[in-house]
Amino acid sequence: KILVIGACGQIGVELTLALRKMYGEGNVIASDLREEHELLRGTGPYVSLDVMNKEMLHVLVIRHNITQVYLLAAILSATGEKNPLLAWHINMASLLNVLDIAKEEGLDKVYWPSSIAVFGPNSPKEDTEQHTIIEPTTIYGISKFAGERWCEYYNHRYNVDVRSLRYPGLISYKSAPGGGTTDYAVEIFHEALEEKSYKCFLREDTYLPMMYMPDAIRATIELMESDASKISVRAGYNLASMSFSPKEIAAEIKKHIPDFTISYEPDYRQAIADGWPGSINDELARKDWGWNHEYDLPKMVEDMLTNLPAQLAK
Numbered sequence: 001k002i003l004v005i006g007a008c009g010q011i012g013v014e015l016t017l018a019l020r021k022m023y024g025e026g027n028v029i030a031s032d033l034r035e036e037h038e039l040l041r042g043t044g045p046y047v048s049l050d051v052m053n054k055e056m057l058h059v060l061v062i063r064h065n066i067t068q069v070y071l072l073a074a075i076l077s078a079t080g081e082k083n084p085l086l087a088w089h090i091n092m093a094s095l096l097n098v099l100d101i102a103k104e105e106g107l108d109k110v111y112w113p114s115s116i117a118v119f120g121p122n123s124p125k126e127d128t129e130q131h132t133i134i135e136p137t138t139i140y141g142i143s144k145f146a147g148e149r150w151c152e153y154y155n156h157r158y159n160v161d162v163r164s165l166r167y168p169g170l171i172s173y174k175s176a177p178g179g180g181t182t183d184y185a186v187e188i189f190h191e192a193l194e195e196k197s198y199k200c201f202l203r204e205d206t207y208l209p210m211m212y213m214p215d216a217i218r219a220t221i222e223l224m225e226s227d228a229s230k231i232s233v234r235a236g237y238n239l240a241s242m243s244f245s246p247k248e249i250a251a252e253i254k255k256h257i258p259d260f261t262i263s264y265e266p267d268y269r270q271a272i273a274d275g276w277p278g279s280i281n282d283e284l285a286r287k288d289w290g291w292n293h294e295y296d297l298p299k300m301v302e303d304m305l306t307n308l309p310a311q312l313a314k
């Protein structure tokens with residue numbers, strides 16, 4: 001049985017739905033602190049879980065015969081900067097609880113997302129490689145960097161089969177983003193449809209690695225389904241599909257909504273974005289387990305503007 005922790009978050013909702021399609025609804029237990037997301041209701045078992053409560057998590061793993069855990073609960077970059085010690089505590093204790101229970105119960109596999117936020121101002125800005133200077137400057141990035149080392153440690157010391165991806169900024173319409181710096185790329189669609197204008201909190205030329213959620217979900221499942229012998233990275237694999245700036249995505253949206261306008265009022269999130277690479281080299285993921293993205297900017301914008309209105313109308 002699979003347990004998804006943080007199943008009501010931006011990634012969690014779609015990952016839970018995809019896993020239920022693949023493995024059968026009853027075999028994927030969704031859990032979160034929050035109440036069940038509307039899109040999950042009626043699609044399979046849901047339990048309330050505080051991943052910080054190791055005993056409760058351990059009992060749940062045993063009671064439901066869990067063999068795989070996907071840990072999506074975390075405090076993201078922008079929110080993390082407002083309460084660094086809390087973000088560090090939640091992001092690290094949740095991972096260590098899962099890794100240690102995976103070791104104790106001999107779980108088959110664990111998935112834990114890392115992020116391009118592990119890179120910092122001293123990392124190469126373009127075509128940033130898997131192994132390069134990694135000096136994160138946000139607490140979120142520091143927790144993802146430290147978490148990567150813990151994943152490597154539990155793998156080589158205790159043989160825990162933990163796998164991870166350094167997600168770029170993720171764009172989706174089914175569930176809201178959770179307090180990240182790349183959230184502008186989701187907000188812009190909601191504002192374009194509802195107000196025909198958007199005030200962007202990043203500068204127009206802030207070029208960041210991004211990915212459409214269907215690609216991110218498929219990458220996650222393809223990685224988890226790969227033979228362990230193909231996995232050469234137990235920290236987070238670099239993963240890429242496209243990079244764009246607010247100006248570029250705004251221009252693409254204008255092709256569909258001609259009277260859409262955008263203005264720019266950078267805030268504290270600009271400094272976070274400035275520390276991240278503009279583009280990522282993911283050749284290792286493509287070589288090791290055959291990663292290949294499907295969505296570029298035009299295709300993503302088309303799909304978002306086709307599907308978001310119905311979602312907003314609910």
Ligand code: VAH
Pocket residue numbers: 076077078115116117140167168169170179180181182183
């Ligand atoms: C964030 N969406 O902005 C997340 C992600 C690369 C960005 O880690 O914090």
